[in-house]
Amino acid sequence: MRRLTSLLALASLAAACRTGRGYSDADVPRHAGMAPASAAPRAGDTLRIVSFNIEFALRVDAAIALLAGDPALRDADVVLLQEMDADATRRVAEALRMGWVYYPALRHRRTGRDFGNAVLSRWPIVDDARLVLPHPSWYAGTHRIATAATVQVGATRLRVYSTHLGTPLDVTEWGRREQLRAIVAAAAPYPHVVIGGDLNSRRVGAVARDAGFAWPTERLGRTTRLGRWDHLFVRGLTLPARDAAGVVPRARGISDHHPVWGRVVMP
DSSP states (O other): OHHHHHHHHHHHHHHHTOOOEEOOTTTOOOEEEOOOOOOOOOTTOEEEEEEEEOGGGOOHHHHHHHHHHSTTTTTOSEEEEEEEOHHHHHHHHHHHTOEEEEEEEEEOTTTSSEEEEEEEESSOEEEEEEEEOSSOOTTTOOOOEEEEEEEEETTEEEEEEEEEOOOTTTSOHHHHHHHHHHHHHHHTTOSSEEEEEEOSOSSTTHHHHHTTOBOTTTTOOOSBTTBOOEEEEEESSBOOSSOOEEEOOOOTTTOSSOOEEEEEEOO
């Protein structure tokens, strides 16, 4: 019965994540907005990073209330969002008074809207890019992506990646490992890096850990009904001795994922 329940859950997930038309590099849109000015941080200050898959960006107002109101999430310095479109991203960024950049992976068949990842920041975003990941969906042929942004935090440049790896019915576990490995490879030139998002796996994070990243969310509780799928990884930054990361299990009715958060100490 447990196996049947898991298979039914995976089938439901596949139906929910059925893809649509992918974008080529030539026709992909870029959407962005600037942040209000923020005070410069000092060495030793901590930054709060949040990642949240807001299921198809359907309940944006409720997601904003959670991000702005929960003590573990409010006043985040960097927010990584998945399953977003440009308008939903703009609404969240404006409500939180953050700058933002968003790239879609595809035009989703279910919603008729773009489907992709965003980086929001209280600090200036000075560079950004769309990274197309390997191993397209076997049944749809569409690629997952990472949205990358370089955030200027005082004198430090922080490279941030918001990603959403393929589902278990899109690609194999090995394929998801290769997708994360592509992000790790793209991050290699940058001394200070954050990677986060929906990995659709609890084990694939070993790829980042083996490449020298700290994995503060490795032992958190479930972030979806299927397991611990949402994670953060950091390199070139120190984790605080206490309260380095957590999950906020208050997203019921907002999304099929719970947001995760982490803290890093500025060099």
